[in-house]
């Protein structure tokens with residue numbers, strides 16, 4: 001196995017969401033992984049505080065999942081799912097529906113979170129058309145929302161850099177305000193007290209655009225990628241109520257909160273809301289192979305099942321929708337989650353996680369700490385004129401001390417695999433405390 005790279009080897013790969021020139025001067029590489037750890041080319045074991053990219057919920061290189069993928073590769077490597085099918089696709093969908101919230105009856109497979117989002121947005125518009133409401137085309141997202149990188153997703157998302165870099169987005173989009181209010185809610189444990197009324201922004205947008213033009217609202221139950229913005233108490237339920245009132249579909253983007261991150265199978269269950277669609281990816285295969293899925297309620301799906309039976313009901317799909325290896329991985333992943341109780345484990349360990357996380361209060365530059373389920377964030381005061389450099393320095397320092405964290409701007413985000421032990425939580429936060437104290 002080649003584990004050592006020379007400088008020249010680094011050049012060809014244009015890395016995503018990376019400061020390429022900076023990285024290639026001092027690369028951070030992994031060559032292996034096992035359970036809670038990554039292994040560097042020189043053999044260091046790095047504690048994974050981020051489940052890879054919020055995806056390896058059962059930890060790394062789980063034999064059951066790896067074996068299922070290998071076996072599938074030898075049995076049926078690829079099969080089309082346009083006007084054809086294969087057994088594992090139906091089995092994976094049925095098993096996923098068994099753990100889905102009430103009234104979810106169907107799964108549309110994609111290959112990523114971004115594709116799940118754009119698929120759900122298209123289904124929302126097509127759903128209203130199928131019911132004769134052709135004017136309902138407007139999509140509502142939220143400031144500081146992250147819904148992947150495709151044009152639909154960046155349009156409903158609310159991230160300045162996407163606007164700076166890619167200019168005009170899809171037309172017919174509007175946004176709710178984000179719910180982050182550190183002045184009132186700093187150092188909240190779990191759901192913050194203040195801000196449920198921000199859901200009423202949707203009433204304002206209905207008053208502005210007319211409910212007859214709005215197809216769907218898409219929100220992450222917890223906006224993770226833009227810094228772990230936990231919804232205020234009652235906010236999501238209030239938003240759901242307004243959607244119902246105006247026949248607007250509610251899409252919960254659960255690419256991160258799906259598959260146990262909050263201690264329930266799906267985040268919407270944690271918050272007691274019942275969306276019309278749930279977008280997922282990442283944990284669906286434990287990150288072991290690309291896959292995404294849109295969970296769709298029976299009522300939404302059934303609106304399409306009209307007209308002549310020879311007709312394609314949804315003119316949409318990917319070559320690799322329900323790829324056999326991804327389906328095999330998803331089935332094995334669900335088994336691992338169920339055998340080890342991982343879909344609810346975060347609920348057990350969350351109080352300890354919360355205690356250890358909030359004990360970092362008072363360390364240099366820490367201006368907020370927030371948490372929910374097995375997610376945590378530490379926000380640092382930015383250095384004037386050099387935003388994000390303070391957190392980045394701590395990210396590098398933590399990696400050097402064998403702990404992987406994630407940073408977005410000057411926010412440190414944590415989301416370890418759901419198998420983390422108390423001793424590993426201690427190791428994570430002890431290291432982080434040292435890093436926060438010692439890094440200049």
Ligand SMILES: Cc1ncc(COP(=O)(O)O)c(C=O)c1O
Nearest residue numbers: 112113114146147148253255281
């Ligand atoms: C809520 C949410 N939606 C969509 C995506 C995009 O997923 P992917 O990177 O698999 O396209 C992400 C990725 O972090 C996400 O957090």
